[in-house]
Amino acid sequence: MWPILELRWPTLPANTPKPIRAFFDHVRWWHLPLAYIFQKAFRVIETPPWYLRLAIAVALTIGCYLPHIKHFLRPTIPIFAWLFGFYACQFIDAEHRTSHIFVNVLPTMERILYGANLSELLARNPNAVKDVLAWIPYGVLHYSIPFAVSAIIFWFGPPMALPTFARAFGWMNIMGVITQFFFPTAPPWYEATYGSEPATYSIPGSPGGLARIDLLFGTKTYTATFGASPMVFGAFPSLHSGCATIQALFLCWLRPRFAPLFLLYVMWIWWSTMYLTHHYMIDLVGGSIYALVAFGWAMRYAPKIDRDFPTRWHYLGIDRLTWRNFLNSFEMSKGWLERQDEVVGRGVRKGGLLGLWLDVDVAHFLPTNTRGEDGELVGQVYIEPKPDANILPMYQFQHKGDESKGLMMDVDLGDQEVDDVDASLSYVLPSSSSSSSLSGASTSGPVTASSATSLSASASDRK
Template identity: 40%
Template structure:
């Protein structure tokens, strides 16, 4: 009875709209991990759930152009070690703008100011901040052509063919491209020449509408950082692709040599247009065979789509196999390049899913149906405290382990400024009750009879 009275008194201090949500009929529909009888036993810790979304619902958009509002949010933000990504992105952006030729300091300064103003105005920040790694990658890739040749590393010609023989005993690219046909050219062109450039936008639209709020920013950040890391490896470890071995054998390669469209030249000849010949001949990174970003991007997209929509897993596997075959058939990548790109994509997805990726909820078809979101990896059959993010540590009273919420707080620390308002979800309906019950249970209370409950 005392606990029931405590809940009633707490509810009287809540806002009217929360009183209805916390009624017995509503609470009965809340998942079992939010049951009240156990939440009061750990009042000193916080559950790993997101902070409440902005007024107006999870689909509300920012309309302010005030840069000072962003500075105020930066001052109030609780910083984490993972926020180092933003200075790194800023460094990549400034360096990329600086090395672009011709040298025009005034124009470049204006470009940098305009670039960062898009990240500071709330009305544009909600779109450009989550996708900042993608824009940085595009600028980084374009400007890499202006890196001086004398400071670049040596181009490796024999490494990838040797690894191909060691790992597989044969050169799959030469095997698949030894016999060509116009039908096979079309089949390879669809995923390699069209899907690679258009599928990220299609996946983003599907994730935005049908996945849990907050999933799209994580997809955009993962895609951008994967591309940045891939281009960096290609610049530090330049390797010749299969088409170079076919044209020049194992002769040493030199910077300044033109690239090649390889099998895509047959597509240009088939349609009588210049879609790929010029772009691949003047590519900024002609010796960027390892890792294959075509395979890495496809695998990352397949992992996200499979996670959000498990029924599409077979289709995702088919597309990954399709584009991997196309890269080798068109003579653009070795099989070892596909392996390297796939491992990087999988590693990034595992980390993002473990800490930041919202979990899909059964029965939710559209993002607007989510009332709260749960972030991070979900354990199978966990105890309630473990499911809420508490992990046992040594040194508890009476020989029993006490609980720490340090791991759980990582979810909320990274959320306030990283995600846009359009992709933020509201917290669980019990979030306000947790806050009020935590403060009420930490101090003695009096029931209606005047007795004190310690």
């Protein structure tokens, strides 16, 4: 889980009832906007009826706790929030939306930045061959590629790679839809049809160049689909571009040697959206910026890739893949994540929260915070900052000689109380390479030191 999403709630008193403590252990602040989106969407949506919406909500809730299913469902909650929120937009009355729809902003900026309306230029002289070439990425691959990319990341990436992708993908789309809702902008097909006339929310969506695909195949699929679009004026940012970009970035992270191929797919999407008059160039750049931000955020806390391990199963030491091993791999991944110190809970990692370097004087254990692929809590060492301490730690763990990890160490506490865990801490003095250690320190009280620049902590649990 990403530390910026794992900021701690205020410390609870020691006598806090277990149900309340369990609630705060499991709930993170980023759950709150997701919960708001879900409850707002289920209240606003008119179709399907309430009892079906309730059944969907119950199914999602139960699925998050079912064995095996929860491993896939929990990381996709931001994606479900995006889909439900996007679908609910069509049921929001105009008086609750932004009153002004920006018709001329995008084409004006397009001409200022690029010297011409690139979408208009590319859409000239259409023919059946170009129509099909544009339809394949825009109308087919855009909706199917995410599943293929997810399968590739799961199979060939290290544990936690797929949840990292799912959360980044979901949050990027959530932020994109929020931008589209509060900053409604007209797409190129509107300018081609209505010119600079003021737009209203009563204007139906248009398939743009995809109408020619309907004529080519003798269907009304895209005419009906885009005519009932929940977000007619959602040109900026282009989520077609955002989705393609973030998928390409994760695939480049996983298999960099195929980067030109992934980049080619992004360019293909870009061309098709402009040729079909659904987006301006500035929309595409905006969508890719959203993707870059989400990807950069995710990469700070993504699991480390080992090029010697071609698949997920090699990371987990599984030589022969069976159905049982496949299901057990989720539990096995927790141990791998703990050993690699790749998953951290609340606190700081890889440079610290907001990159701050803080003095540290207290080290103690928290019985929660670290999360596996399904979001299950495990536990970790937490290093408390103390501004007046004569210690300037780097918030780093040494890993494999020259790699560094955050100032956290994952510990599987099982059903134990925090006082049952023994700790061993070593401090490296700032003026020399010598070190002193404090071993067997019980977590019933804090362990302190007066001088250090780098601190490492390890713990063993008694199961």
